[in-house]
Amino acid sequence: MSQTGEVKKDIGSLISRGDKGTLTIGAQCHDHVMYLTKSAAKRFYSDFAFNYEMGELVGRYYNLDSPAGGHDIYDLEVEALGGKLIYGENSMPTIDFREPLIKSPEDLKKLKMKKVDFHTAGRYPSLMKSGGLVQSEMAMVSFCSPFSLAVGLMGFPALIKAMRKQPDFAHEVFKFIVDDVLTPSVKAQNEATDALMGIGADAWACVPNLSPQEMQKWVVPYNQRLEKNVNKIGVTTMNISGDYCEERIEKFDPKILHDSFDVEIASMGGTPAIFLGMGRWHEYPLEAVRDYTEKFRKEGKAVTVTAGINARLLRDGPVDKIVDTVKRYIDAFARDHNLSIFLMNVPYDTPSDHIHAAVAATHTYGKLPIADNLDDVKFVLPKRESFDVWKNTEDAKKKAPKEKERRGLAGLLWGQMGKINDNPKFKEQYADAKMSFLYNLTDQRYGALITVENGRLEVDHVRNDEETLKNLKVDGLLACSAGLFFDFSSGKLSKIAMIGKMLTGKLKVKGTKKMKELGNIMAL
Numbered sequence: 001m002s003q004t005g006e007v008k009k010d011i012g013s014l015i016s017r018g019d020k021g022t023l024t025i026g027a028q029c030h031d032h033v034m035y036l037t038k039s040a041a042k043r044f045y046s047d048f049a050f051n052y053e054m055g056e057l058v059g060r061y062y063n064l065d066s067p068a069g070g071h072d073i074y075d076l077e078v079e080a081l082g083g084k085l086i087y088g089e090n091s092m093p094t095i096d097f098r099e100p101l102i103k104s105p106e107d108l109k110k111l112k113m114k115k116v117d118f119h120t121a122g123r124y125p126s127l128m129k130s131g132g133l134v135q136s137e138m139a140m141v142s143f144c145s146p147f148s149l150a151v152g153l154m155g156f157p158a159l160i161k162a163m164r165k166q167p168d169f170a171h172e173v174f175k176f177i178v179d180d181v182l183t184p185s186v187k188a189q190n191e192a193t194d195a196l197m198g199i200g201a202d203a204w205a206c207v208p209n210l211s212p213q214e215m216q217k218w219v220v221p222y223n224q225r226l227e228k229n230v231n232k233i234g235v236t237t238m239n240i241s242g243d244y245c246e247e248r249i250e251k252f253d254p255k256i257l258h259d260s261f262d263v264e265i266a267s268m269g270g271t272p273a274i275f276l277g278m279g280r281w282h283e284y285p286l287e288a289v290r291d292y293t294e295k296f297r298k299e300g301k302a303v304t305v306t307a308g309i310n311a312r313l314l315r316d317g318p319v320d321k322i323v324d325t326v327k328r329y330i331d332a333f334a335r336d337h338n339l340s341i342f343l344m345n346v347p348y349d350t351p352s353d354h355i356h357a358a359v360a361a362t363h364t365y366g367k368l369p370i371a372d373n374l375d376d377v378k379f380v381l382p383k384r385e386s387f388d389v390w391k392n393t394e395d396a397k398k399k400a401p402k403e404k405e406r407r408g409l410a411g412l413l414w415g416q417m418g419k420i421n422d423n424p425k426f427k428e429q430y431a432d433a434k435m436s437f438l439y440n441l442t443d444q445r446y447g448a449l450i451t452v453e454n455g456r457l458e459v460d461h462v463r464n465d466e467e468t469l470k471n472l473k474v475d476g477l478l479a480c481s482a483g484l485f486f487d488f489s490s491g492k493l494s495k496i497a498m499i500g501k502m503l504t505g506k507l508k509v510k511g512t513k514k515m516k517e518l519g520n521i522m523a524l
Helices: 013-017 030-038 048-062 075-082 105-113 124-133 146-154 156-165 167-193 212-217 220-231 252-264 287-298 311-316 319-333 354-367 410-421 426-427 468-472 482-489 495-503 512-522
Strands: 023-029 140-145 196-203 234-240 273-276 306-310 338-343 434-441 446-453 456-463 476-478 508-510
Touching: 023 354, 030 048, 030 306, 030 354, 048 124, 048 354, 075 124, 075 140, 075 146, 075 167, 105 167, 124 167, 140 146, 140 167, 140 273, 146 156, 146 167, 156 167, 156 426, 167 196, 167 220, 167 434, 196 220, 212 220, 212 252, 220 234, 220 252, 252 273, 252 287, 273 287, 306 319, 311 319, 311 354, 319 338, 319 354, 410 426, 410 434, 410 446, 410 456, 410 512, 434 482, 434 512, 446 512, 476 482, 476 512, 508 512
Parallel strands: 023 338, 140 196, 196 234, 273 306, 306 338, 434 476
Antiparallel strands: 434 446, 446 456, 476 508
16 A cells, blocks of 8 residues: 655644654553552552553653553543442452442432532542643543443443433433533543643444444534533543444444544544544554545645554564554555554553564654655564563663643643654754744633744743733734634634634734744644
8 A cells, every 4th residue: 555645734733743753652551551560459540640650660661652551541430429349459440330320310310419529539639639740741631431431320231221212311311421520520630730631531432332323423412512511611622432343354344434433533523533443453454544534635634543553462463463563554644644553452461572562663664754665664573671670770760850840731732842852853943043932821820831942942831820921022922712722723713713713802813923933843
């Protein structure tokens, strides 16, 4: 499969990852981190500072491009509402579905009467207290998406039965989840961490659990309802819904796949971003994905593809198949999509050699610019020591440099833009430059001050108060609400709409030429 052309950079690239010389690879591997570090499950899943510390260590061992920590994201809201969890000695907590919180409309009425403070309920205090170790770098909060949370509260069979036999009751459950659980949960995390982006996990909302048509009826509207709710407090949400997980290869259907991508994009606020998640993507035809994204590429829109390596393939191998899957993804998408590789839900007992192989393949075949013919790229499988040996080396003992605190938008922008400092072209072109820019989010406590000086870009948070802003001298300014900023930066607003926002004073821009220069920097 041969591709030509380049990814078109638009204003959305202002919040895209900076160039580090290769494609990036991350991992969902909390159980594997717990297993590798020999951590007790109770501590690992209740002390989130410890959880993230272990995740950072394992991320460095594997040379991942982000920390590897994580938690049982599907359980926290249920636990905070009073649901029972089963805590195993050596496994992640799970909801006790023998005693669901909602079995009838009467149970829902009782839950509605219950007042929950998400600053203090369940494990939220630990999550929000320690979130700065990982989350503030990307300024994100996490939550269980509406459909999967409904499963957590009712159980999957009971929820499906209600959707079909008692639709009014099912709709009331979803409204309760969005308005009375997730909105205040996201609000509490925003207040505690100044996070501006929320990522919702929605593994239950997938093919074949639901058809795309069922997801358009039951999943998308409530994802969008949540997005609308939290936009009012300056948070934007993205729900990872609509995954295509057909197990039987002979039943692979491009039409159903494309319809599931429609669900994904509708749940991501309309942004052309798709996930090749838990399905058998090492066997599915990738041409069907390119057929879907063609309409966006013809319009000059940058399409983001997060390509997952299947959990069973990661655990069972063989290594050659893992490497070939990464290579196949890169050949299919890296030249004209914004591609990243992701290791999906790594099983606890996955051999480390398998993960090393996936990372090495990503960083070898994903070296930028992508080679015209990946068969000409020499790949050498790394020979690495075990984690137990590595953790006693000087490299492992080196403490990762403590990140400067960057609240709110500054944390988000630094996580996305900071890698530009590794770009030799940027260092050379801006060696003598001195510029500063202020992104002032008018409905948040903090804005972001971006400075470019002597070949280095820096991002700091600044208090959004009159005295602080009055004393700032900058070359470029963008001032608006957080919701408008995300619409603006993701390309949702047309030029005409942007002009309208400027004329009404909802969007203020000063130093337009300098602001364009910042865009040029991020396009390097």
